[in-house]
Amino acid sequence: LKSFNPVYRVVMLGPAGVGKSALTDQFMTSEYIGPTDNTSIDTEEEKIITVQLDGEESTLSFIDPEDDEVDLDETKVDAYIVVFSSNDRNSFDVAVETLHQLREELATDKAIILVANKIDLARKRKIDIEEARSTALKYDCKYAETSAALNHHVDELLVGILSQIRLKQNPE
Numbered sequence: 027l028k029s030f031n032p033v034y035r036v037v038m039l040g041p042a043g044v045g046k047s048a049l050t051d052q053f054m055t056s057e058y059i060g061p062t063d064n065t066s067i068d069t070e071e072e073k074i075i076t077v078q079l080d081g082e083e084s085t086l087s088f089i090d091p092e093d094d095e096v097d098l099d100e101t102k103v104d105a106y107i108v109v110f111s112s113n114d115r116n117s118f119d120v121a122v123e124t125l126h127q128l129r130e131e132l133a134t135d136k137a138i139i140l141v142a143n144k145i146d147l148a149r150k151r152k153i154d155i156e157e158a159r160s161t162a163l164k165y166d167c168k169y170a171e172t173s174a175a176l177n178h179h180v181d182e183l184l185v186g187i188l189s190q191i192r193l194k195q196n197p198e
């Protein structure tokens with residue numbers, strides 16, 4: 027008997043231009059995508075894939091809002107991906123503010139991954155790994171560095187978010 031397969035909802039957060047849509051697009055082409063085809067129900071702001079990990083299939087819905095005015099307190103959210111651009115200090119400040127809102131004001135214990143995107147722009151880098159990592163630690167988040175442009179570490183981010191969601195659902 028096949029067990030009930032819930033849809034995990036993941037919200038992409040971060041100011042315009044950091045690469046939220048580029049990352050979401052790369053998720054849609056991941057090697058971890060399972061055989062189930064859900065593309066017919068995709069919209070511009072919500073994309074659904076089935077991911078095969080550790081012999082188990084999970085359905086993930088990525089919400090990629092166009093504007094910055096996102097209602098963070100969505101009860102049906104399972105995880106947040108907070109993206110900043112590694113070459114843009116302002117976007118990092120926005121990410122820190124978002125982490126503060128999520129953990130301190132909303133007091134959520136949902137999975138959060140802080141993502142430094144655009145690490146291919148290495149010579150323009152403004153936020154070093156130590157600063158970003160310690161910020162993630164402070165807010166009890168995982169940390170990832172990606173390049174959506176080069177599809178670098180994007181699969182790891184996809185697997186990481188699903189692993190975090192599963193851990194929260196099923197501790198041990």
Ligand code: GDP
Pocket residue numbers: 040041042043044045046047048049143144145146147172173174175176
């Ligand atoms: P969004 O507003 O957060 O959805 O950002 P987009 O995904 O639309 O990306 C904004 C711009 O940054 C686009 O021109 C992308 O091609 C570019 N971009 C996204 N990810 C990367 C990356 O990893 N490296 C570089 N160099 N450019 C990127």
Ligand code: MG
Pocket residue numbers: 046047048090091092
């Ligand atoms: Mg976008």
